[in-house]
Amino acid sequence: MDSKGMTGVAGNAPAGSFLVKEQSSKKQKTKASKIQKTKAPKRKKTKASKRRYGIHSVVFRFTLLLFIFVYASTLTAITVMSRRVSQNYETVMSHYLVDLATSGNAAIKQSINTWGKARAMRKNELAQRVASLKIQGVKTSKAYITNGDGVILYHPDSSKIGTSVKDKKLLDIIERGSEAGSNKQLVMPEPGFLEIKEGGKTLIEGYSIDNDGLFAVVMTAERDDILSGIHQVTRLCIIFASSVAVVFALIGFFLARHMFVPMLDMNDMIHSMRELDFTSDNKEKKLLARKDEFGHMARSLGKLRRILGDTIGDIRDTSIRLAEASEAMYKNATNMNVTTDQVDHAVQEIALGAGNQANETQTANENV
Numbered sequence: 001m002d003s004k005g006m007t008g009v010a011g012n013a014p015a016g017s018f019l020v021k022e023q024s025s026k027k028q029k030t031k032a033s034k035i036q037k038t039k040a041p042k043r044k045k046t047k048a049s050k051r052r053y054g055i056h057s058v059v060f061r062f063t064l065l066l067f068i069f070v071y072a073s074t075l076t077a078i079t080v081m082s083r084r085v086s087q088n089y090e091t092v093m094s095h096y097l098v099d100l101a102t103s104g105n106a107a108i109k110q111s112i113n114t115w116g117k118a119r120a121m122r123k124n125e126l127a128q129r130v131a132s133l134k135i136q137g138v139k140t141s142k143a144y145i146t147n148g149d150g151v152i153l154y155h156p157d158s159s160k161i162g163t164s165v166k167d168k169k170l171l172d173i174i175e176r177g178s179e180a181g182s183n184k185q186l187v188m189p190e191p192g193f194l195e196i197k198e199g200g201k202t203l204i205e206g207y208s209i210d211n212d213g214l215f216a217v218v219m220t221a222e223r224d225d226i227l228s229g230i231h232q233v234t235r236l237c238i239i240f241a242s243s244v245a246v247v248f249a250l251i252g253f254f255l256a257r258h259m260f261v262p263m264l265d266m267n268d269m270i271h272s273m274r275e276l277d278f279t280s281d282n283k284e285k286k287l288l289a290r291k292d293e294f295g296h297m298a299r300s301l302g303k304l305r306r307i308l309g310d311t312i313g314d315i316r317d318t319s320i321r322l323a324e325a326s327e328a329m330y331k332n333a334t335n336m337n338v339t340t341d342q343v344d345h346a347v348q349e350i351a352l353g354a355g356n357q358a359n360e361t362q363t364a365n366e367n368v
Helices: 002-038 058-115 125-128 166-183 228-274 282-289 293-367
Strands: 142-147 151-155 192-198 200-207 215-222
Touching: 058 125, 058 142, 058 192, 058 200, 058 215, 058 228, 125 142, 125 151, 166 192, 166 200, 166 215, 228 282, 228 293, 282 293
Parallel strands: none
Antiparallel strands: 142 151, 142 215, 192 200, 200 215
8 A cells, every 4th residue: 555655655745746747838838939930120210210300400490501501692792782773873973963063053044044043043034944854763863053152043942042052062162163264364163972871861063153253053852762663672682682592592491401311311320220220121121222322331339239239139049048058957857757756666675675575584584
């Protein structure tokens, strides 16, 4: 009875050990198969892949720099050209005022020679001679007439008739002309023009004095009114410059985006490497085929990716071999456990047999 019981215990031990062994072996094989069948994760879209060009992107900064450069350059050129054109145009228009004043002087002189001084110097007669003297498009242009003392004989603004010329420089020129008319030894002032400040405005006045010093014809116009056409053209040029700068900025944006696409593709490569995705696509193949600086960088990055892939593959293979070695060690340990159980069982049977033989010998001795 004891022998059967001991035999049963010894026989059950190897069966349990083999069950544990089989379960552990299945686990190890499952882990190994998972390691071997592991695929690279699907590449996720990064910010670079989505092509978001924010205010911190190189493309945006390049576009902004191009816009500022084009706009500033064009605006500077327009400003310089406008200033020079304004100066030349002002000079031309100033001489034109002098020419109008000289023609008015000639018309009044002819009237005096025809009708006499008394009739020709009447207000109505003077108005007929100079009322039409104007610059087309310049609303403030007008002519007025003074006598030799600077007193206004005719003016479109009737309230100024009978008053004296306010500007001292012009009044001095008119008085010198009057003196030169009565004294031929003095030099008669030549027709010319002056810039006069009046009521916060700058006036350009062209004058022409009679050879006898009897009167002076003055053509006047506001400087801003004369240059209003230039100012309008300048504003249109500034608007045009802004439009040109915007167009160039848009062109620069698309060119920059096209130029920096390889850099964004390399950023995608780096991101995929970070996600342990070592697969390649058509974009990367095209990038690797480039012969410029981006191509050199992409090939270096591709080489690094291959090295990392090989390293991770070696680690995976080492993990598989380690799992297999662990499984073999477990098998050896299990076999040793079975052998130990068998030896223990044999020793127990030998001990039991020896005990039985001793009892039988003792019983025989007692019977003798």
